[in-house]
Amino acid sequence: MQTKLTKLLGIKYPIIQGGMAWIADASLASAVSDAGGLGIISAMNAGADWVREEIKKCRSVTDKPFGVNIMLMSPHVEEVAKMVAEEKVPVVTTGAGNPSRFVKMWKEAGIKILPVVASTALAKMVERAGADAVIAEGGESGGHVGDLTTMALVPQVADAVKIPVVAAGGIADGRGMVAAFALGACGVQMGTRFLVANECTVSAEYKKKVLAAKDISTMVTGRRLGHPVRAIKTAYTNQYAKLEADSNYPDEKLEEFGVGSLRKAAKDGNAEEGCFLAGQIAGMVNKEEPAADIINDVMAQAEKMMEGVRWDV
Numbered sequence: 001m002q003t004k005l006t007k008l009l010g011i012k013y014p015i016i017q018g019g020m021a022w023i024a025d026a027s028l029a030s031a032v033s034d035a036g037g038l039g040i041i042s043a044m045n046a047g048a049d050w051v052r053e054e055i056k057k058c059r060s061v062t063d064k065p066f067g068v069n070i071m072l073m074s075p076h077v078e079e080v081a082k083m084v085a086e087e088k089v090p091v092v093t094t095g096a097g098n099p100s101r102f103v104k105m106w107k108e109a110g111i112k113i114l115p116v117v118a119s120t121a122l123a124k125m126v127e128r129a130g131a132d133a134v135i136a137e138g139g140e141s142g143g144h145v146g147d148l149t150t151m152a153l154v155p156q157v158a159d160a161v162k163i164p165v166v167a168a169g170g171i172a173d174g175r176g177m178v179a180a181f182a183l184g185a186c187g188v189q190m191g192t193r194f195l196v197a198n199e200c201t202v203s204a205e206y207k208k209k210v211l212a213a214k215d216i217s218t219m220v221t222g223r224r225l226g227h228p229v230r231a232i233k234t235a236y237t238n239q240y241a242k243l244e245a246d247s248n249y250p251d252e253k254l255e256e257f258g259v260g261s262l263r264k265a266a267k268d269g270n271a272e273e274g275c276f277l278a279g280q281i282a283g284m285v286n287k288e289e290p291a292a293d294i295i296n297d298v299m300a301q302a303e304k305m306m307e308g309v310r311w312d313v
Helices: 004-009 026-034 048-061 077-087 100-108 120-129 150-160 174-183 192-196 204-212 235-245 251-258 261-266 280-284 291-305
Strands: 015-017 039-042 066-071 091-095 112-117 134-137 165-168 188-190 218-221 229-232
Touching: 015 026, 015 039, 015 291, 026 039, 026 048, 026 066, 026 291, 039 048, 048 066, 048 077, 066 077, 077 100, 100 112, 100 120, 112 120, 120 134, 120 150, 134 150, 150 165, 150 174, 174 188, 174 291, 188 192, 192 204, 192 280, 192 291, 204 261, 218 235, 235 251
Parallel strands: 015 188, 039 066, 066 091, 091 112, 112 134, 134 165, 165 188
Antiparallel strands: 218 229
C-alpha cells in the first residue's frame, strides 16, 4: 500500500510506532522498521549519549528507516536535537511543544520532521516552519493527551494544512486505519498495540495490565497541573485523582507524587506505584505477538476492507 506517507518516509506500510517514553527503544523500533513500518526510539528525558547508543543499536540490526521522538520539554532537548542532526537520523517526531527552532538544523541534516499536534493552530504553525508532515493525535491515546478526539481533530487538521497528516489516538487495527484514511490522513501512528509486541522490552506487569484491560479501563489525570495523561486505572491513578481533586493539596506535592511513576511501571513493573500509560483501545489488545504480526494483521484487515474502493491517500 503506497500513500503520501510511505513515499515521504521510504517505508512499506503507512504505520508509525508511537514514541513511548521508557518503552520505545532500539529493540522495538528496529522490529517495527524491519516489518515495514517506521519504528521510533523515544528520547524522553534522556541525555544525548543514551539516545545515540540506541540509534547505534537500531542501525546495527536494521537497514530500514527509523526515527527518534524528541520531547520538547526535556531538560536535554538542545543536546539531543543537535545529536540527531549529527547522526542524520532519517526521521524525527516531536511532542509537547513547537519544534520550529530546530527545523532548519534538522532540514540541513536531511531529516524528515513530523511533529505531533493536538490542534489546527499548532499544525499550521509547524507547517509554516517547514515540517514535512504532522501527526494529529486525539485524546483517546495513551500518555499526554489533548482535548479533541481523533475523529474531530484529524479532518480539521487535514483541511488546515497541505502537508501529509498522520492519524493517532484510538487506532489498533485495520478498521482504524481505513477510518483514518476516510478522515483525510495518509497513515496512522499506533502506540498501545505495540506495548505487547514480543520485541517491546516493557515490564511483564505492564503487558499483563494492557492485555487485561477493557474498554473503560483507562482514565485521565493531571489536568490540574496542565499536562493531562491517560493511563490504565490502578490504585495509583485513583489516589492521584483523589489528591488532584483536593484543592488543599499543594501542586508541588502533586507533582512529586507523579515523579518516576512511568519508569516504575515500564521498567520495574511496580503495580502499586507505577503509572501504566495506555490508550482507550487497550481493550482491543488481547495477545502478545511479534511486531511483524501486528503490522501484517492491521494491513490485511485494512486492505480487505478497501477492496474495490479508490482512496486518494
